[in-house]
Structure formats: C-alpha cells, structure tokens
Amino acid sequence: MSGGTAHSVMAVHESCGLEDNDPYSLLPKDAPRPPTAPARRGVWYDFSERRLTGPSSMSDTNERIVRRTNALLGYGGTYVEAIEGTLGAVVGATITKYMMTAVLAVPFLRRYVAENWLPPAGTGPTQSQREGLCYKCNFVATDKSGKVLRRVFLSDTRDVYTASGIYVAECALSALQMAKEGTLGFGVLTPISAFGDVLLQRVRSAGVVVEAVEEATTGTATPTQ
Known part of the structure; x- marks a missing residue:
C-alpha cells in the first residue's frame, strides 16, 4: 500500500462519526434498509464457487459504494465482498483485516500508527x-x-x-x-x-x-x- 493511501485511510477514520459505521450509510434516505447487512467474517468455504474465502481489507468501503449504486439504479439486491485463495493466503488476509479493524477503532493507536509506522505520503511499491x-x-x-x-x-x-x-x-x-x-x-x-x-x-x-x-x-x- 502506498503512503498516501494509508494516510488517507487514517484521515477518513479520524473524521468519521458513529453514524458512518452504518453499512448502509451511503444509501439515499428514501431507499429501503434491510435490518442487517451481510458481511464476510473469518475464513469461509463458498460452496457455489468451491473456494476458500475471507474478508477483504477494502470490503467496508466497496460494499457501501455498490449498495448506493444498486439503490440509485433501483436494484434491491445486497452485496458482499470477499477475497479467495489458498488456506494460508485467506487466513493471513483475515488476520490482517481484524488487526487493521482493531487499530482503526482505537483513536490513540490509530494516531500512533499514523505517526510512527506508516510510510510517508508519496512513497509506495x-x-x-x-x-x-x-x-x-x-x-x-x-x-x-x-x-x-x-x-x-x-x-x-x-x-x-x-x-x-x-x-x-x-x-x-x-x-x-x-x-x-x-x-x-x-x-x-x-x-x-x-x-x-x-x-x-x-x-x-x-x-x-x-x-x-x-x-x-x-x-x-x-x-x-
């Protein structure tokens, strides 16, 4: 991940309020809101695809955007995003996802990581x-x-x-x-x-x-x- 992207993620979480944690936060006000939002948590075997899947680090953002797209176009379906791969890759991605979630949820940890661990903006692979x-x-x-x-x-x-x-x-x-x-x-x-x-x-x-x-x-x- 590039430094600019990493710092942007931190900045977004600094400015978000509790209402932004709603998985349907980007839906239009008049759009129907299901009582719960499906999400991929942990390692999961997808029987339709016959593959191991796990949570994607970008799913929280991407799912909100797709749900808004569906609502604007009049679609009623839900959207869930996951990654697929070998057992090691999926387990590694799952652990990384939960570690990121934990760090981003705690303000002082988030700021410490942003100041001391993240690569500078303008740097990357x-x-x-x-x-x-x-x-x-x-x-x-x-x-x-x-x-x-x-x-x-x-x-x-x-x-x-x-x-x-x-x-x-x-x-x-x-x-x-x-x-x-x-x-x-x-x-x-x-x-x-x-x-x-x-x-x-x-x-x-x-x-x-x-x-x-x-x-x-x-x-x-x-x-x-």
Whole structure:
C-alpha cells in the first residue's frame, strides 16, 4: 500500500462519526434498509464457487459504494465482498483485516500508527513490485435460495496502480462524452450509476476484460464480451 493511501485511510477514520459505521450509510434516505447487512467474517468455504474465502481489507468501503449504486439504479439486491485463495493466503488476509479493524477503532493507536509506522505520503511499491499486482474479480448474482443466476468476470493484466489511474481517467472522459451528448445526469452519484454503459465500453476499449454469463438461462453458454 502506498503512503498516501494509508494516510488517507487514517484521515477518513479520524473524521468519521458513529453514524458512518452504518453499512448502509451511503444509501439515499428514501431507499429501503434491510435490518442487517451481510458481511464476510473469518475464513469461509463458498460452496457455489468451491473456494476458500475471507474478508477483504477494502470490503467496508466497496460494499457501501455498490449498495448506493444498486439503490440509485433501483436494484434491491445486497452485496458482499470477499477475497479467495489458498488456506494460508485467506487466513493471513483475515488476520490482517481484524488487526487493521482493531487499530482503526482505537483513536490513540490509530494516531500512533499514523505517526510512527506508516510510510510517508508519496512513497509506495517499486515498479517491479507493482508489476506483480494484477487483479481478477468474479461477481456472482444469486437468488434468495442461493441459486446462481449470473456471473461477471473482470480482469486486467496491468498492476492495480495503473488500473486505478485508468478507471479515474475513463470516468472523466465518460463525463465529457456524456456532457457533450447532453446525457450526463447530476447528483451524488457513483461511477456506474452516473456513466453506465458509456463507462463500461470505455474500460473495455482500454483493455479491461469484462465477461458475463447468464447461468440461469444459458447453462454453460460461452461468456460474451
């Protein structure tokens, strides 16, 4: 993790209040709020994927954003994020997640870590380290019974730092394109609720692989891009 990102995480927790701990804190006021929010806690075997999974360090943030996106687009589904991997990798990620949660929850520990342990802003992984940080995502839509309805696979061979820059740039270009076409909306939006298919096509053109399979209707159909 780069120094700037680490310090940003600390700054966010310093400014958050108790109401921000609500997993549905980003939902519009008129959106339905389930009584509980599903979350991945500890090491878990996902039977639909046949893989070990564990909590992701970014899940608290990502889940809130996706839930807001779903609400803005009129979807009623929930969203849970996890990482998958070998037993050692998943256990290690789980321990790291809970250690981070404990440190961030205690103000004096949080400030001590920020002042003494975090790398300075502007520093981060070397180029060779970044080159080994590609990513792959598997989004699975299920019904209430757990039946898999759809899968979306997203991957990129570039490192996550380069990929983040690409997503930010393509969001900006999507905004310019839609403003020129007169289709740009307004409000406190998320990228996909604001730019939709325009952004999807742009990131595909930039080299991000997005494949979808409608499992409930096509069974073993070949993914389409």
